[in-house]
Every structure is written in C-alpha cells, then in structure tokens.
Amino acid sequence: MLWPQSDGRHSPISAAVLTGAEVDQTAGLLTLRERQPFDLFATAPTLALLGANPMFGVLARDVVRRQAVEFGESFTVAGVEVELFRVSGKVPLYREGAGDLADDTAGVEVRRDGVRLVFIPGIAAMNDDIRERLARADAVMIDGTLFTDDEMIRAGTGEKTGRRMGHMPLDGEDGTLEALAGLSNRRVLIHINNTNPILVDGSPERVRVEQAGWEVAEDGQEIVL
Amino acid sequence: MLWPQSDGRHSPISAAVLTGAEVDQTAGLLTLRERQPFDLFATAPTLALLGANPMFGVLARDVVRRQAVEFGESFTVAGVEVELFRVSGKVPLYREGAGDLADDTAGVEVRRDGVRLVFIPGIAAMNDDIRERLARADAVMIDGTLFTDDEMIRAGTGEKTGRRMGHMPLDGEDGTLEALAGLSNRRVLIHINNTNPILVDGSPERVRVEQAGWEVAEDGQEIVL
Numbered sequence: 052m053l054w055p056q057s058d059g060r061h062s063p064i065s066a067a068v069l070t071g072a073e074v075d076q077t078a079g080l081l082t083l084r085e086r087q088p089f090d091l092f093a094t095a096p097t098l099a100l101l102g103a104n105p106m107f108g109v110l111a112r113d114v115v116r117r118q119a120v121e122f123g124e125s126f127t128v129a130g131v132e133v134e135l136f137r138v139s140g141k142v143p144l145y146r147e148g149a150g151d152l153a154d155d156t157a158g159v160e161v162r163r164d165g166v167r168l169v170f171i172p173g174i175a176a177m178n179d180d181i182r183e184r185l186a187r188a189d190a191v192m193i194d195g196t197l198f199t200d201d202e203m204i205r206a207g208t209g210e211k212t213g214r215r216m217g218h219m220p221l222d223g224e225d226g227t228l229e230a231l232a233g234l235s236n237r238r239v240l241i242h243i244n245n246t247n248p249i250l251v252d253g254s255p256e257r258v259r260v261e262q263a264g265w266e267v268a269e270d271g272q273e274i275v276l
Numbered sequence: 277m278l279w280p281q282s283d284g285r286h287s288p289i290s291a292a293v294l295t296g297a298e299v300d301q302t303a304g305l306l307t308l309r310e311r312q313p314f315d316l317f318a319t320a321p322t323l324a325l326l327g328a329n330p331m332f333g334v335l336a337r338d339v340v341r342r343q344a345v346e347f348g349e350s351f352t353v354a355g356v357e358v359e360l361f362r363v364s365g366k367v368p369l370y371r372e373g374a375g376d377l378a379d380d381t382a383g384v385e386v387r388r389d390g391v392r393l394v395f396i397p398g399i400a401a402m403n404d405d406i407r408e409r410l411a412r413a414d415a416v417m418i419d420g421t422l423f424t425d426d427e428m429i430r431a432g433t434g435e436k437t438g439r440r441m442g443h444m445p446l447d448g449e450d451g452t453l454e455a456l457a458g459l460s461n462r463r464v465l466i467h468i469n470n471t472n473p474i475l476v477d478g479s480p481e482r483v484r485v486e487q488a489g490w491e492v493a494e495d496g497q498e499i500v501l
Contacts, residue, residue: 074306074309074334081299085433100330103330104329104331105370106331106368106370107370109369109370143331145332145333208310209311
C-alpha cells in the first residue's frame with residue numbers, strides 16, 4: 052500500500068477502507084489531512100454520514116477521493132482484492148435516535164493470490180452466510196469486544212449490553228465461541244473492550260478462548276499468510 | 277483538575293477549554309467520549325461549529341456540559357481562574373468558503389494566586405492589547421508554527437503562507453520575535469510545524485530564538501510557576 056514518496060511530506064497510506072462511520076472507525080482520518088492523496092472506500096451511507104460532518108471537509112475532495120462501493124462488490128486496493136459485506140450491527144452511537152439511516156455495518160474480505168482474510172470489527176449476530184465466509188478464509192479477525200453480554204453493566208462502566216452496542220459476546224449459548232466452534236483456520240479476536248477478562252494473561256476466560264483455538268490480538272501484531 | 281475517582285472507569289480530566297474549532301483543537305475530544313463527565317468551555321460560535329458535526333454528539337449532552345463563555349469573561353475551572361480573549365486568526369479550514377461564521381480564534385489566560393499564564397496556539401497578527409497582556413504574564417506560551425511566512429511553500433509541503441493559515445511567522449519585521457522583543461518573562465514557543473528549523477537543535481534559527489530568550493516546547497514539558 053505504498054504511495055510514491057515525494058520530496059516533501061509523505062504518507063505511505065494509499066487507501067482507507069471503512070467498515071462503518073462510528074467514531075473509532077473514522078476519527079483517525081482526521082490525522083491524515085495534510086493534503087496527502089489517498090482513496091477512501093466505504094458504502095454510500097457511510098460516506099454520507101462522514102459528509103454530514105463538516106469537519107471531515109479537511110480531507111479535501113480534490114485530494115482524498117471518496118469511492119462509494121456496494122456490499123458484495125470487489126474492488127482493488129494496491130493490488131489486493133477487497134470486498135465489503137453486510138453484517139448485523141447498529142447505526143453509529145451519534146446517529147441513534149436520528150431514525151433516518153439504515154444500519155450499514157460492514158465486514159471486509161481481503162483476497163490475494165487465493166489467500167483470504169476476513170475482518171469483522173463489530174457484529175451483533177451470526178448467520179449462515181457469514182459463518183460460511185469465515186470458514187473459507189485462511190485467517191479471521193473478529194469482534195471480541197465483550198466476554199459476556201452484561202459485562203459492562205456488572206463492571207459499572209456502562210448501562211448497555213453488548214448486543215445493544217452492536218457486539219455479540221464471546222461467551223454463552225449464542226456467543227461467538229459457540230457460533231464459530233466449527234472453524235479450524237487462524238482466528239484472532241480484535242476490538243477488545245478493557246472490561247474483557249481475556250485481556251488478562253492466564254485468566255480462566257483467556258485460557259478458555261485459547262483452548263478453543265483463538266488468539267487475542269496484540270498491538271503491532273503481524274500476520275503472515 | 278481531578279475528578280473524584282469512581283469504582284469503574286475514570287478520567288482525571290474535569291474540564292476542557294477550547295481556543296477554537298479547528299481539527300487540532302477539537303478532535304481529541306472524540307477520545308474522551310465514554311460517558312465521563314466533564315465541562316466543555318468555549319465561545320458560543322466554537323460550540324456551534326462543534327454542534328454542526330453530529331459526530332460530537334458522542335459527548336452526550338447530559339454528561340459533557342457545554343458552557344458558552346464570552347471573550348473577557350472569567351470563569352473557574354478546578355480552582356483556577358480562566359479567561360478567553362480574542363486574537364486575530366481565521367475560521368477553521370473546514371469552514372473556509374462557508375462565509376457564515378466569524379473568526380473566533382481565542383487565547384487563554386490562566387490565573388491563580390496572582391500568577392498568570394497566557395496561552396495562544398494560533399495568532400495571525402499582534403496588537404497592543406495582546407502585547408500588554410503578554411507582558412503582564414509570568415509565563416507565555418505562543419504560536420511558533422513557522423519561522424518564515426513562506427516556509428511551507430519553499431519546502432514544497434503547502435501552497436499557503438503562514439499568515440494565510442492564521443499564523444504570524446517568528447522571523448521578519450512584523451514577526452513574533454520582533455513584535456515581542458520587549459518581553460522578559462518566561463516565553464515558550466508551541467504549535468511548531470515540522471518544517472520549522474527551530475526544531476533542529478543547534479540550527480541557526482534555534483540559536484536565534486534561544487538568544488532572544490525563547491524556549492522551544494518539548495513533549496511532556498512541565499512548567500512550574
């Protein structure tokens with residue numbers, strides 16, 4: 052994903068692909084604003100949500116090319132084939148109550164030379180299509196926000212269940228571990244909330260996800276496929 | 277500025293004071309969004325600019341109290357007296373061309389027990405009122421974005437002069453060094469662009485500002501008054 056280095060300022064980022072318009076998916080764009088060209092791929096509703104915030108005008112439209120893509124449409128980013136697909140989620144927190152926008156939560160499948168990576172930072176419920184897509188992948192990175200659905204309520208850090216926030220829990224009958232028990236590919240949990248006990252090395256919950264074949268993502272982790 | 281520590285999540289930040297609505301003055305608020313209460317002080321136009329961006333709705337209005345303040349009005353933040361004052365600047369980049377908003381660039385004076393700090397991260401031109409305010413202060417932190425007005429153009433990193441971006445240069449007849457040559461208090465240059473040669477230890481420009489009695493701010497710097 053290298054952009055040709057210029058004489059002046061330089062960014063190695065040639066494209067960004069958004070899986071939604073929530074703050075943690077978009078605020079980082081504001082640090083890429085110094086008239087460095089890149090392509091910004093997202094669904095039209097996600098781009099519309101960004102466009103409704105004048106501040107994102109700092110990504111000048113003559114420099115940062117908005118590219119609206121459809122779910123299921125493949126596009127190429129720096130030689131890699133990319134496809135967004137719909138997952139069950141929720142509208143961004145700051146649009147709750149606005150009532151005018153469809154849930155547009157996405158996962159990403161990345162393909163090159165027959166190798167597949169599937170990345171889903173937020174998912175509220177599993178279904179057969181997504182389970183099959185995950186099973187086909189060489190590696191899976193998926194929403195590990197909470198271990199139990201009411202974890203933040205019990206920790207006193209929030210009033211919402213995980214599902215209410217668009218995140219299915221890892222544990223429980225309809226949790227991610229159970230839903231994906233049949234997978235045997237490389238599986239990495241991402242987007243982990245600081246209340247989640249799997250962050251504690253050696254905790255019973257950490258041991259449990261590791262014994263089920265899952266990794267817990269680390270800062271700076273590199274995955275070679 | 278301590279907020280009483282709670283059982284759950286905790287932030288030591290009890291208030292934020294904005295000197296404008298430019299991205300580098302506001303985007304950090306998006307990381308303070310986990311329903312932690314604090315007061316947000318700014319002028320009404322600055323709060324309106326934030327309010328025009330739905331994304332800042334993540335700072336829930338029942339938790340983050342917007343406090344509109346007037347230029348010249350003193351208010352108290354955690355036992356410290358604070359006053360915003362108007363400086364010459366410009367509207368935020370993302371509102372250029374919108375034509376509906378006044379320039380609302382602010383400096384901040386902070387007072388406690390007779391000790392004064394003046395903080396001005398962006399200023400396009402000096403005037404007598406501000407010079408007198410700076411002279412009264414025990415310490416001054418001021419806009420050191422560029423050394424010369426056309427520095428970014430010559431470096432090939434931009435097409436705008438410093439003044440066009442709302443920043444008077446340090447050097448030159450009407451630069452900051454000349455305009456504030458009479459000051460003898462503690463003076464620290466902040467908001468320094470990465471093209472500014474004063475960032476290079478031992479450069480002629482660095483030597484020049486140091487010989488004129490100025491410090492170049494460093495990450496993590498603490499100032500005791």
